[in-house]
Amino acid sequence: MKIKYSILFSVFVGLQCLTAQQILTPEEAVALALENNYGIKIANKNNEVAENNTSVLNSGYLPTLTGNAGATYNLDNTEVEFSDSRPDAVLNGAKSNRYNASINVNYVLFDGLGRHYNYKRLKEEYQLSELQVRETIETTIIQLFSIYYTVAQLTENTEVLEQTLVISKDRLTRAGYQFDYGQSTKLAVLNAEVDINNDSINLISIEQELKNTSRDLNVVLGNAIDHNFKVNTDIDFVLNLNREELYEKAKARNVSLLQVNKNIQISELDIKTGKSAYLPTLGLTGSYGWNENNNNAASFVAVSTNTGLSAGINLTWNLFDGGSTLTRVRNAKINLENQQLQKEQLLISVERDFENAWDDYQNKLTIFRVQEKNIKTAQSNFDRSQEQFKIGQVNSIEFRQAQLNLINAELSRNQAKYDAKLSELIVLQLAGELLNVQF
Template sequence: MNYKGFLLIILFVVTDYTLAQQKTISANEAVALALEHNYGIKLASNELAVAENNKSVLNSGYLPTLVGNAGSAFNIDNTEAEFSNGSSTVLNGAESSRYNASINLNYTLFDGLGRSYNYKQLKLRYQLSELEARETIENTVFQLFTIYYNVAQLTENTSALKQTLQITKDRLLRSEYQFEYGQNTKLAVLNAEVDIINDSINLINTKQELINIKRDLNVVLGNTLTDNFSVDTEVDFNNLYSKAELFEKAKSRNVALLQIEKNISISGLDVKSGKSAYLPTVGLTGTYGWNKNNNNAASFVAVSTSTGVSGGLNLSWNLFDGGSTITRVKNSKINLESQLLQKEQLEIGLQRDFNNAWDAYQNALNIYQMQESNIVTSKNNFDRTEEKFKIGQVNSIEFRQAQINLLNAELSRNQMKFEAKLAELQLLQLCGELLNVEF
């Protein structure tokens, strides 16, 4: 064997040893890492925390406002004063000062139920944010598995290509021996060398694809893994037998449908909140104040200090605001109608998407099972061809064709296995069950 071939063997031995040392990340471990470290999920969690703060009673308008005020003033005046008894005085640079402090309470007793509807809206918006966070998690998990199973497929493809390369190397060695003993021509050796180069290139390209897609997976996982990791290539399919039962789950748990239902509820409250502007507002006010005046000599009172409490009710009724409230209520009703139309549209689209996903899953599963059978046939065909090749009943071209047929069958089987699993996960996502199954 030439020097180049020897280097290739050393390279693949080192690579195999490296792969053997890799840590295998299971599907469940990958999901756990994504939930903890994925940046999209972290951002969604922050948005949910904001929505939780907004739904607090502190943001509801139900609590009173309490404002403290304080002030002081200092004057220097030139004053000429004439009193009622006919006397007069002139003051130059007369000093006077005033001080005050107060605490003011304002509380809305009734605002036409507007804040009640607004408070309910805030709670619904929090629930909507929960659904949006769930949607982000579902999309991230599905993206994770799209990449995860791509890694698994390329891992299995790499194994198949390595096996193919090894078979071609054995063929080259046999062809060289046969040529040395005059049992074959140089053409068989050259054909084997060409096939080794082609198989080596295919393996190198696939390994590079595997390295790249591993980097993509690590990004989804928040860059928590080292380069030296592998994934579990075994796939377990869930028992999804009842199409009708799954569709009922889709109608009750699909995250997009649940979001539009929350938006409909929010729009309904928006209409009621707009109508509350037709009613009066009743408020309570209270003040506790302290005042002190230091007057100049021209005043009858030199110093005065007062403290006191005052309170009152006020009523405000916007009898006509130029029609803005009427317009706002009309637009809210139109928006509610639009939300209802969107729900109908979404239900129709959901039924179509569910049927497509169900058919895609069933077809992919059936094709995968057929590919499994095809592997057995291709393997038997290759084994028989190999036996005949060893005793000279089959030439190298026929042997190579059987080898390629087996490789193609293995690559197709790998592809359909993971396509079937992704089709299953897409169906579960439509049904709102993606986060409720074991992977």
């Protein structure tokens, strides 16, 4: 049974018509990744194996039943001396055959509680496998949005450069008119042509980068959609994130910590399983058999047939096995101590990673807000320079500088926006909340 998360409840509707849509939303991207990503598929298959291992058929609690059958044919040359008064006999090619069949049952009544602890271990391993699936999903979602937001950023950057090229072409037209009417030199026209070429090259490069990154995104989605798609460039930040609350959740719900806790429980069961070898094993056996013998003429009995039931109880106690059980128990205890040390180490790492991720998120969110204000300043400066350029109060070099300032501000704003959103997702991942948010 695959792990079900709240994120799955609202994202699978309408996926079959995605190829007809132009915009790939974050919800649809997550749904496609959960359905088609090969890493997630493999993790789910491994989880199915772990679930199968928890079946009662793999518990050791059920009896074993075996069937046996056989047939023997003899062709003998026999010399017989009878103990009574009958004369001696010589038999050449004397035939005899035997047939047998049986059904045998074996059942272990008590094995020192070894199968009990082993069965509990299999259940813990299944829960560990579920956590591993969750970790794979979280890692895949972070990978997905790292590429998704890169596609979104490149999409907005492409729009910026397209608009830049339009403005540069208009500038070339104006420079040509000014040169024709003697209001400017040929140098202004040449500068405008150079800038158009540079803008065209930048646009061609970013369009190719956008195509390549879109293909990367489709790989994460299991190549489930047509390559001609766009992504949603609107970003909504999760409001009112509380640092202390998220930190407490990180210590309680971080998937890596949950896995090491599960490994500790498994190690404790390994110790108990090892100690079970100190106790005896008690078992029941039973069988029902049929035997038929067809003897040659030298035998006192020509044909004999036996059928019957047999049952027994056996007790096995390994009083000394050379110390192998003791060694296994000691090693299991050491492994438990290692798991506990790993947990302590992981707690320190999770605390550090959370603090770093939180500070990084706050810084990038601040940078994004500053870049938003910077856009307004750069846009106002560009609009004023454009108006002055049209009436000849600003030369082409000054106008180009204002244009470059606006371009750089827009590109920086785009990067800051998606960097901040990705940082937010990493904070939520560390806090174990990534699969509980609406994308």
